Amino acid sequence: MKNKANNIIAVLEEIYPNPKCGLDWGDDPYKLLIMAILSAQCTDARVNLVSKTLFQRFPKAEDMAKAELSEIEREIHSVGLYRSKAKALKDCCARICEVYGGEVPCEMNDLLTLRGVGRKVANLLRGDIFGLGGIVADTHCIRISGRLGFSDGKDPLKTEKALSKLIPLEKQSDFCHRIVLFGREVCISRAPKCKECKLKEYCEYCKL
Structure with a gap:
């Protein structure tokens, strides 16, 4: 075999x-994390389009964590399941700021504590950001x-x-x-x- x-x-x-990854994350781990969460049941093209204005509004995890839920929803409303994804983005970024100093963690167990991150997204992050495979x-x-x-x-x-x-x-x-x-x-x-x-x-x- x-x-x-x-x-x-x-x-x-x-x-x-x-x-290469279909998501235009520009070597910014925060951006790949957010875009990967948004990509569930959505095309890469749509995520790339929405993310341009999303990251202008919320350039760092801290900005996303502090944002009102309605603000995030407004930015990603054209993405499927946008209400649940907005909650995931806010909660995920809050945990990153509170527990990991605003940085995307590299360990599988840590990544899986982030809302919106399952094994698929975690392996994408570990592979593309940290070169750990997956x-x-x-x-x-x-x-x-x-x-x-x-x-x-x-x-x-x-x-x-x-x-x-x-x-x-x-x-x-x-x-x-x-x-x-x-x-x-x-x-x-x-x-x-x-x-x-x-x-x-x-x-x-x-x-x-």
Whole structure:
């Protein structure tokens, strides 16, 4: 199975030599944290658009923590689930300021104490900010891992654990960014482009 995983990694590296996060966070950990929370059930494009004015209004965690809930809601109202996300942003930033000196923590256990942060977001932060690796088990990662026979294609934690054993730690972050791109462009949920897929020889889903 590891040989299969290594072959898939090599193919994806050839297709996407320079992958990056779809969120325009500009190397500011606070921004990636906020944008990752906003990205739940929302497109990266929408989050990038909303975040431009959001960060002008609240440039630091302290600013977000002190803001009125209605102010945050007004800035993110075009994002799905904006009321619950506004509460998450305010509470998350308050805890960062109170417990972590205004800085995004790097340990998984600390990240999971932040409202709006689950394992998916925590692994994204650990990988992109701190270079610690981590499998970001988003919808594309879960679906494609299932089709490739690495996991059940349904459960995020099972997907994370399975891929963590197969993907070298130093490659995990980029692998997940590549999987997202591949999932959007080729291995689409309802209409995968199997004929042009460069991973079809490794795929258990492909019927060609």
